[in-house]
Amino acid sequence: QSALTQPASVSGSPGQSITISCTGTSSDVGSYNLVSWYQQHPGKAPKLMIYEGSKRPSGVSDRFSGSKSGNTASLTISGLQAEDEADYYCCSYAVSSTLAFGGGTRLTVL
Amino acid sequence: QVQLQESGPGLVKPSETLSLTCTVSGGSISGYYWSWIRQPPGKGLEFIGYIYYSGSANYYPSLKSRVTISVDTSKNQFSLKLNSVTAADTAVYHCARFHADYTYFDLWGQGTLVTVSS
Numbered sequence: 001q002s003a004l005t006q007p008a009s010v011s012g013s014p015g016q017s018i019t020i021s022c023t024g025t026s027s028d029v030g031s032y033n034l035v036s037w038y039q040q041h042p043g044k045a046p047k048l049m050i051y052e053g054s055k056r057p058s059g060v061s062d063r064f065s066g067s068k069s070g071n072t073a074s075l076t077i078s079g080l081q082a083e084d085e086a087d088y089y090c091c092s093y094a095v096s097s098t099l100a101f102g103g104g105t106r107l108t109v110l
Numbered sequence: 111q112v113q114l115q116e117s118g119p120g121l122v123k124p125s126e127t128l129s130l131t132c133t134v135s136g137g138s139i140s141g142y143y144w145s146w147i148r149q150p151p152g153k154g155l156e157f158i159g160y161i162y163y164s165g166s167a168n169y170y171p172s173l174k175s176r177v178t179i180s181v182d183t184s185k186n187q188f189s190l191k192l193n194s195v196t197a198a199d200t201a202v203y204h205c206a207r208f209h210a211d212y213t214y215f216d217l218w219g220q221g222t223l224v225t226v227s228s
Contacts, residue, residue, distance in 0.1 A: 036214035038155075045204060045221060046155065051214035089155050093213040098170055101147075104154040 003028065003100035004090055011108040017078040020105045022090030023071060028100050030071035034093035037066060037075045040104075041086045049088075050075060077107070085109040112137035114205050114219035122199075122226050128192040132205030132219060139163050139181065144188045145208040145215060146179060148201035156201070160208045161188055195226045 005023040012018040022035065029035060033053045038046035048057050050066035053073065063078045073092070077084055090102040118130035132144065145160035159169035161179040169177045173192070181188040192199060202223050206215040 032213075034213040038215070045218035046215070047218070048214060048216050051209075051216075052212050057216065091155070091157075091214070096171070098168070099157040099213065101155045101157060 004102035006102035006105045009106045020075045022073040028092040028094040035073040116222040143208040150201040
């Protein structure tokens with residue numbers, strides 16, 4: 001079902017910044033600023049990190065930021081910390097009032 | 111604070127119907143959209159569908175013929191039924207609160223593993 005494309009894995013050292021991409025089409029990411037990002041630690045429920053492309057829910061660190069260019073949305077994590085190691089998923093509104101998830105990206109903090 | 115908890119059988123036989131319930135505690139089910147998302151073992155998230163507290167529902171196209179989501183406001187619960195299941199439906203099933211206006215899930219249940227096997 002993964003309609004959005006994410007890299008399988010990314011890595012970075014503590015303190016560094018990393019960016020996870022989420023590529024869709026003009027039927028989803030490209031036409032709507034309705035991308036959300038979720039963090040999932042093993043065995044845990046996903047946690048909302050970004051919504052409406054770049055907005056952070058209350059309680060989410062400002063080290064997390066979202067952006068979009070064309071058909072690609074991005075999640076940037078600055079000042080990497082050990083607890084950021086997790087799986088990250090993007091999600092976008094798509095035509096016909098449905099939703100598309102990305103396949104997920106495993107972030108490793110070296 | 112609002113919490114969601116999934117419940118239901120952990121094992122379903124092929125061709126039978128998977129039935130799960132999500133209980134919303136700490137807040138009212140009214141006024142919101144509620145959703146089901148699943149995650150096959152070792153794989154990514156898959157959207158199943160969502161329902162408004164009033165009962166209007168929307169399903170992912172490839173599952174639409176097999177899925178029914180319903181809501182019971184008197185019990186503060188909503189439910190998922192997926193019929194004619196196969197091994198491919200084995201997954202952790204999460205319920206979540208869904209904001210349809212801006213398309214995001216802000217509260218999630220822990221998830222429950224449903225295995226399809228004879």
